[in-house]
Amino acid sequence: MPSLAARMSRAKPSAIMAVAEKAKRLKAEGRDIISFSIGVPNFLPGEHVYQAVRDALAKDSGQYGSNRGPDALLDAFIAHLEGSGLSGYGRKNIATGIGAKHVLYNLAEALLDPGDVIVFPTPYWTTYVDIADIVGAQTRLLPCPATQNYKLTPAQLDAALPGAKVFLFNNPSNPTGMVYSKDEIAALADVLARHPDVWIVCDDIYNRMVFDGIGYHNFVNARPELRDRTILVDSLSKTYGMPGWRVGFVAGPETVAQAVVTLNSNHITNVPEIVNAAAIAALSGPQDVPTAKNAEFAAKRDTVMAALEAIPGVVCPRPQGAFYVFPDISCAFGKSYQGRLIANDVDFCNVLLETKGVACVPGSAFGEPRALRISYTCPTPQLAPGMQRIQEFFAELR
Numbered sequence: 001m002p003s004l005a006a007r008m009s010r011a012k013p014s015a016i017m018a019v020a021e022k023a024k025r026l027k028a029e030g031r032d033i034i035s036f037s038i039g040v041p042n043f044l045p046g047e048h049v050y051q052a053v054r055d056a057l058a059k060d061s062g063q064y065g066s067n068r069g070p071d072a073l074l075d076a077f078i079a080h081l082e083g084s085g086l087s088g089y090g091r092k093n094i095a096t097g098i099g100a101k102h103v104l105y106n107l108a109e110a111l112l113d114p115g116d117v118i119v120f121p122t123p124y125w126t127t128y129v130d131i132a133d134i135v136g137a138q139t140r141l142l143p144c145p146a147t148q149n150y151k152l153t154p155a156q157l158d159a160a161l162p163g164a165k166v167f168l169f170n171n172p173s174n175p176t177g178m179v180y181s182k183d184e185i186a187a188l189a190d191v192l193a194r195h196p197d198v199w200i201v202c203d204d205i206y207n208r209m210v211f212d213g214i215g216y217h218n219f220v221n222a223r224p225e226l227r228d229r230t231i232l233v234d235s236l237s238k239t240y241g242m243p244g245w246r247v248g249f250v251a252g253p254e255t256v257a258q259a260v261v262t263l264n265s266n267h268i269t270n271v272p273e274i275v276n277a278a279a280i281a282a283l284s285g286p287q288d289v290p291t292a293k294n295a296e297f298a299a300k301r302d303t304v305m306a307a308l309e310a311i312p313g314v315v316c317p318r319p320q321g322a323f324y325v326f327p328d329i330s331c332a333f334g335k336s337y338q339g340r341l342i343a344n345d346v347d348f349c350n351v352l353l354e355t356k357g358v359a360c361v362p363g364s365a366f367g368e369p370r371a372l373r374i375s376y377t378c379p380t381p382q383l384a385p386g387m388q389r390i391q392e393f394f395a396e397l398r
């Protein structure tokens, strides 16, 4: 049989999906499973989104659409950016894609040649490594453990950027939920300004999910001169409860947006018109669903943190955004649960799922094997019982 392309030996299926699949299987077998594994919002968009889709269906021509995205969607996204304090973007600076994942993949193809260096902090969103591997880029990972609040320091960044082509930054973070303050962003922006040959890609898809009044801040506002090499990635998946609609955006220099449009023209042609209608309605319609969900997520974060803080040995920086908590659970390593050794995060998550019916994602999927990720988008009534099972699990370790 002929062989697959060499790059496929570097491509791995998502570790997060593997846990979700196992939890689903156990549930199908009749087990009482509480899933903290997958990062999908547990709400649907408002009725106005569905109405826009019905209206679009009535008018649908069935034709191909624009490779960049329809003007009305570009304009709605530009207004959305302005709502986040980012002004001055025109249609030529924007392109759309099939979710942020596809946009990030397009950017990797547009910016990175084989062997080029891409720098990003660890813990990272799993897909970053996989996309870099597929395009043959070299990853330079910057360890940001719980002891430094999972945050990148200016000194780390400064030391890592020489020779790099791309710096990839995710704020608020998946998997840690950490959010950089205005001062922290300004300090990193000062470093970035000293390295003019590096593209800055900001995966800011959780930028509307920020708690405690700290706000969302970005390099472009901190240092306007960074704008001509800063690329913002956004998505409707999390904020609007629309992960399956698959709409992502890029905003940046005209050449970069145009590169994404060119790749679209060869990969996908266009995001479907019906989906575009939903996206326009979500961005420009009432924002009460996302706002209400933000308050709910902040309260759920508090529930998770209170439970974790009561477990001796667990260390967990307090997240201020997204819907993830990322405790360091390495105090459990070397212990046993009902005779089964917990040697690492994968053992921990497997034994926890099989015995207590709680699904979490091992931290090694995010480059931090001392931790696990709890995604707290489950229905609220499941949250406290799920956390109680985790507490019991720790208490029963020997």
Ligand SMILES: Cc1ncc(COP(=O)(O)O)c(C=O)c1O
Residues within 6 Å of the ligand: 039, 098, 099, 100, 101, 102, 125, 170, 173, 174, 203, 205, 234, 235, 236, 237, 243, 247, 248
């Ligand atoms: C940090 C981060 N970036 C990008 C994505 C991809 O989002 P989308 O659904 O828009 O492809 C995710 C999804 O979990 C994510 O957590």
